[in-house]
Amino acid sequence: MAPDAVPRLRLSSPEINRVLGGGLVPGSLTLIAGDPGIGKSTLLLRLAADVSGSDGNTLYVCGEESASQIKMRADRLGISGDGLYVLPSTDLDHVLRCLEETKPSLAVVDSIQTLYDQTLASGAGTIAQVRECTRRLIAWAKEHGVPMVLSGHVTKGGDIAGPRVLEHMVDAVLYMEGDPISSWRLLRAVKNRFGSTNEVGVLEMTGRGLIDVEDPSRAFLSERRDNAIGSVIVATMEGTRPLLAEIQALTTPSSLPTPRRVATGLDLNRLLLVCAVLTRRVGMRLADQDIVVNVAGGLRISEPAADLGLALALASSVRNAPVEGSAAAVGEVGLSGEVRRVPQIGRRVQEVGRLGVQRCLVPGSAMDECRDVDDVQPIPVETLAEAIQICVPRGKRAQPAVF
Ligand SMILES: Nc1ncnc2c1ncn2[C@@H]1O[C@H](COP(=O)(O)OP(=O)(O)O)[C@@H](O)[C@H]1O
Ligand SMILES: [Mg+2]
DSSP: GGGGGGGBBOOOOHHHHHTSSBBTTOOEEEEEEOOTTSSHHHHHHHHHHHHHSSSSSEEEEEEOOOOHHHHHHHHHHHHHOTTEEEOOOEEEEEEEHHHHOOOSSSSEEEEEGGGTTSSSSSSSTSHHHHHHHHHHHHHHHHHOOOOOOEEEBTTSSSSSSTTTTTTTTSSEEEEEEOOSSSSSEEEEEEEEETTOOEEEEEEEEETTEEEEEOOOOHHHTTTTTTTOTTTEEEEEEEEEEEEEEEEEEEEEOOSSSSOEEEEEEEOOOHHHHHHIIIIIOOOOOOTEEEEEEEEEGOOBOGGGGGGGHHHHHHHHTTTTOOOOOGGGHHHHHHTSSBBBHHHHHHHHHHOOOOOOOEEEEEEGGGGGGGGGGOOEEEEESSSSHHHHHSSGGGOOOOOOOOO
């Protein structure tokens, strides 16, 4: 069946619906995975509250927290609790009996690692238990056509505990990501039998719970200062939509025999590649500099499309001059110093224009994709050296501040 032909339980959050492919599918199992403390329980409680009340009852199985803790959270999130049944239990048979009795419209299990099946000898959280509990929940959900949402912790190695055993069993896996010290949370579909994978929802953790971020690009750029040194706007693709982000770079003379390279939100290997190209193809002296780069707002960018922006942020810091005209940049940097095209350039540049940035550097080979963009001037560049000449020309070097 085509994904849009499947009936769905729509939730109140457009961002969550988007990641799910339109809403929860009856009888499906969705796993919400993420680090402890990232906001899984907050999300699950919100889903449960969404469906309870007018649409029917929901059963919230909490193996990690007491009913009174859930009540305190519900009060904080402004959830009334109408039709929302909280079951503090870790015994799978007990949970299945309660599901039979309540026949909810949605069941939530927080978390799958706390459930255990008495017939197995191993303890809760072991691979055998996690697998068997999930198998029996799936069987119940499919038989009764009730959607279920499970939460699962990610272990240090990055797997969902019970090393990925759940991923192939459930219908959808959503990872909740974000820097714990920032309030942004991304909900990323890595598997979805009923929708597109790689779709991303952007939420913000507030005192009143997770709220939708309506214009993520604007939110991620909200604290950017124009003409900041070492700061460049890049346009990444998150799933099917373009997202603008600010890359910041700071270079300082190093006193270490091996200067430091620190990347937050960017792949360290990409940083090393861009540094090598700046050194060899542009002649920029970086060998005696400590380098710190960061993506503002706790976003993580893994696309090479941010290379050009990263290189310009570094050049801006080294030359101590802001990027001219606060330009944005899109493009991959190759080892010979060439700027290469990346997918969806037109949509990225269009997003740059929508946010009021007037210039965007693009790979020369991709200019044909920029014909229809409004409100922004695409500037074609063939090489990194050319991009730096346009954005951070040598003569414009600002005076270093004197303290
Ligand atoms: N009183 C509070 N006010 C604001 N935010 C809170 C409060 N209590 C918890 N939080 C937020 O909720 C997060 C914990 O969310 P939770 O849903 O329990 O995570 P998980 O279930 O993934 O471990 C905290 O990191 C914090 O950001
Ligand atoms: Mg929790």
